[in-house]
Amino acid sequence: MERIPFGVGQLDSIVNGGAPTGSVVLLSGEAGAGAREFMHTSALINGLAEVDDELFDLYYGTPSADAVLPDEVHYISFTASGSQLTEEMRIAMDDDIVDAGTEGVEFHDLSERYFHISPVPREWYAERTDNIKDLRARHERDDLLGALGILLNDVASGNLVVIDSLSDLVSAMGEEINWADISFLVSGLQKAAHEWGGLILLYVNHDTLSDVRHGQLSDAAHGTMSFAWESGGSTRARTLVIKQFRGVLSEIEDENIVQFETEIGDAGFDISDVRKIR
Numbered sequence: 685m686e687r688i689p690f691g692v693g694q695l696d697s698i699v700n701g702g703a704p705t706g707s708v709v710l711l712s713g714e715a716g717a718g719a720r721e722f723m724h725t726s727a728l729i730n731g732l733a734e735v736d737d738e739l740f741d742l743y744y745g746t747p748s749a750d751a752v753l754p755d756e757v758h759y760i761s762f763t764a765s766g767s768q769l770t771e772e773m774r775i776a777m778d779d780d781i782v783d784a785g786t787e788g789v790e791f792h793d794l795s796e797r798y799f800h801i802s803p804v805p806r807e808w809y810a811e812r813t814d815n816i817k818d819l820r821a822r823h824e825r826d827d828l829l830g831a832l833g834i835l836l837n838d839v840a841s842g843n844l845v846v847i848d849s850l851s852d853l854v855s856a857m858g859e860e861i862n863w864a865d866i867s868f869l870v871s872g873l874q875k876a877a878h879e880w881g882g883l884i885l886l887y888v889n890h891d892t893l894s895d896v897r898h899g900q901l902s903d904a905a906h907g908t909m910s911f912a913w914e915s916g917g918s919t920r921a922r923t924l925v926i927k928q929f930r931g932v933l934s935e936i937e938d939e940n941i942v943q944f945e946t947e948i949g950d951a952g953f954d955i956s957d958v959r960k961i962r
Contacts (some may be wrong), residue, residue: 685931686752688844688883691729692722693744694955698939701748703907704931708873708884710850710901713911715889718922718946718953720848722911723887724773725952727846728781731757731788739784743951754844754882757789760835762798762828762852766791769848778950792835797828798856827860828853829869836873840880849887850901863897870904877906906930911946922946924955 687701696702703709713719732740733753747753761769769791773782832847839845853866870886877884886905890898902908907929914923924944926936945957 685750687750688754689730689747689751691726692953696748699932699935701751703883705881706878707906708877708886710905710908711885711887712890712908714891714913717911717913718948719887719911721776721948721953723846723848723885726885727757727759727789728785730754730844731785734788736784739780743781756843758792758839758843759789759846760792760794761848762794764795765793776948777952781951794831797831829865840882843882845882845884847886851889851892854892867900867904870901874904874906907932
């Protein structure tokens with residue numbers, strides 16, 4: 685089974701190289717627990733593979749035998765530009781990785797369309813306000829989810845696509861977006877991803893959803909990776925639990941792994957310890 689690397693070396697080695705091609709993975713996390721860093725690391729390390737073999741080998745190593753690197757890496761954001769995301773990545777990751785890795789990542793900024801359906805002043809998010817006036821005047825314009833769908837049709841085949849984030853879509857629910865649209869989006873992605881053959885990572889802040897809605901998204905995705913804080917004595921640790929996930933969970937169960945302890949270092953998201961069934 686061919687797999688696309690997550691970009692986290694120790695995790696990929698445990699799961700035979702990464703996620704099966706054609707997977708849609710929900711990255712569900714508490715604030716600050718590592719889901720965003722996982723998303724950034726996945727994009728940059730896979731981007732490195734395209735532009736700098738030496739840095740890729742230094743920070744990642746040799747991919748597993750079943751691993752197939754994505755043809756391209758695409759990062760879709762509803763609220764931030766590529767330059768904003770790059771600066772955010774620098775907070776947790778070494779400049780060498782960010783500078784080189786972003787050369788292999790194509791950023792797609794949907795913020796104008798996202799904020800267009802909000803009361804936010806135009807000058808906060810648009811370089812040219814006349815463009816936004818034109819959008820408002822065009823009855824044939826695509827809505828936000830329609831624009832996302834068109835973009836995915838263009839960029840998803842054979843590639844790693846990061847969507848940042850479903851939480852933003854939840855926040856935008858109202859006249860133009862409702863919960864059924866978001867749920868259908870994830871279900872539709874699962875069906876389309878089988879034909880695309882790439883890997884799609886969907887980030888969502890768990891705190892923005894009810895348990896029922898979170899469960900609906902988990903059921904619609906191929907796999908869910910849950911990032912959380914765990915307290916023990918006077919310390920707090922970031923943890924990762926992989927829930928239902930075809931072709932991945934079985935590899936973890938074979939190793940009797942129940943939880944990963946994680947850390948954020950100069951190379952981004954990493955596994956610091958593995959908790960096994962005793």
